[in-house]
Amino acid sequence: MLYDTLVAEFRRNDSLDDVRSTALDRVRWLVDLLERRRTEPGWDASAALRGPEGEFERIRAIRAATQSEIDSRLAACPEEEARAAALCLMLASRFDDTGFRRYDSEIKTVISRVRGWAPDEVAVMLVRVTEFDMGFWSAGSLGMALGAAEHPARRRRQDHRSDRPPPDQEGCLMTTVTFRDETATGRPLAEWEVAGQPDRMTVRELIRLRVREEVARHNARPTIRFNGLVRPHDAETELNGYRLREPRRIDWEHQAEIAERAFLANGFFVLAGDRQVEDLEEPVDLTANPDLVFIKLVALVGG
Known part of the structure; x- marks a missing residue:
């Protein structure tokens, strides 16, 4: 191939x-x-x-x-x-x-x-x-x-207020998305950012972005440990992650499909700001809510 x-x-x-x-x-x-x-x-x-x-x-x-x-x-x-x-x-x-x-x-x-x-x-x-x-x-x-290269991606200001460009550049606004994992009781588990994203994305796009990024980081240098939303099918659950039988690459698209189905089945919740989003096609305004909180309720098994 x-x-x-x-x-x-x-x-x-x-x-x-x-x-x-x-x-x-x-x-x-x-x-x-x-x-x-x-x-x-x-x-x-x-x-x-x-x-x-x-x-x-x-x-x-x-x-x-x-x-x-x-x-x-x-x-x-x-x-x-x-x-x-x-x-x-x-x-x-x-x-x-x-x-x-x-x-x-x-x-x-x-x-x-x-x-x-x-x-x-x-x-x-x-x-x-x-x-x-x-x-x-x-x-x-x-x-x-x-x-x-002289035009780096826009990053959100610390207070999360809209940092919009001039009107003639409005369609070029890019933002940084923060993904955060928490327990059902609100205890933080992990947090990371992905820069250079559009200012509006659907819930489906955000879930797929999250899965793609975490799998890409793993596949860049595969090890027996994988930290991600979906557990690979041959992995064992560990504290805040999964252990593979041997280092290998993971198929992000298969993982993303499992994650989408799990979202629809309430396998995990997603909060945009302080609001729970419930539809995969629901748009999220990332200029107002750049922080996405994932609360996983059941183990999600992928490939």
């Missing part, structure tokens, strides 16, 4: 390994779409003329549908996920001899709207560019990435 190949190909035993692997984990959906694109049928003029009637149009429609899905997903993903997507596209570009896949248009589209680049993310792109035999093609995208 392309995902496994990319993970193995770009493990360089350097300080950027975690950045690369975390980016690939966060956009596993994109890796799967790129794999589909790479394995779609190609064409040449003579083959199209010899083939069944309409074969050229059929192949073109298949390729166009995949490209449309890639473009729409990239346009809709939040800013932190978009940065991971740009890194993924850069890593997947011309990494083997199976084709001249460049993804430069996709990279430019993502980078043109992304802010909050971390120095390590820019470093991953810089290193990748030096590996191309024809590195000039990515110079424009890299220039935009370096420009975006």
